[in-house]
Amino acid sequence: MIIAAFAALLLGALSGCSAPTRAKVVSLEKPYKPAQTGARSSYHRVRKGDTLYTIAWRYGLDLSDLASWNNIRPPYTIFPGQSLRLSYPPKQAARPRPDNRPAPARPSAATAEVQPSAKTAAPQATVKPAVPAARPAVTEGYQERTELHWQWPTSGKLEQRFSNVDPSRKGIKISGSSGQQVVAAESGKVVYAGSGLIGYGRLIIIKHNKNYLSAYGHNRKLLVQEGAVVKKGEPLAEMGKNGDGRPTLHFEIRRNGTPVNPIKLLPRRR
Missing domain, CATH: 2.70.70.10 (Glucose Permease (Domain IIA))
Structure with a gap:
């Protein structure tokens, strides 16, 4: 009887060892996306031959947005080596108040960065308070048309x-x-x-x-x-x-x- 009890105990121990806990399996049918730990800014380094139009086209962005995010005005001149932001700048400075009233007692972080102070570092271009949020547009050289009537660009199948x-x-x-x-x-x-x-x-x-x-x-x-x-x-x-x-x-x-x-x-x- 003692031998039978010992055998049962040994069998239970072995069965516990033979069934370890399975690790989580990630399916390869869909791209694995790790959990996001926070928003990450993305940039494009300008190369020779790039224009603001081609950069916007490459990333599927609107030209006016890309220009506004980087404080670039017509004729949209850029230079090799320049770093361009490809997303909306976080904590972008608020638009100037139309009635010129003073800021609230507790200003936001973006506003605080541009307050004059002897110990404050020079503000980045993206937080200049005078930069308007308007979407620029190229209009020189031709008359823009609001209503478009398209035609096929070529014949063929x-x-x-x-x-x-x-x-x-x-x-x-x-x-x-x-x-x-x-x-x-x-x-x-x-x-x-x-x-x-x-x-x-x-x-x-x-x-x-x-x-x-x-x-x-x-x-x-x-x-x-x-x-x-x-x-x-x-x-x-x-x-x-x-x-x-x-x-x-x-x-x-x-x-x-x-x-x-x-x-x-x-x-x-x-």
């Missing part, structure tokens, strides 16, 4: 449609023949013409008004330069080949920095 969930399909792709004419889908000002954005080849970006931009990628030859004012239907470039070696135009429309479905704005094809 629609090879790829827009997708809200696939980041590789921020626009549409239209197939054609090498050297085929690419035209402005609406009147505006050329704010970028070059090949500095990876994945677009030779690219043209047109600003139509304070809200809308359009882009034309994978061109063989550019026919306009930055700063040119173009009319709707005016030739911009000659169609080139995409990464697969097929003659294709990549066309995008963005509103306030966000890609929108061009098909919803372009006229219906017959």
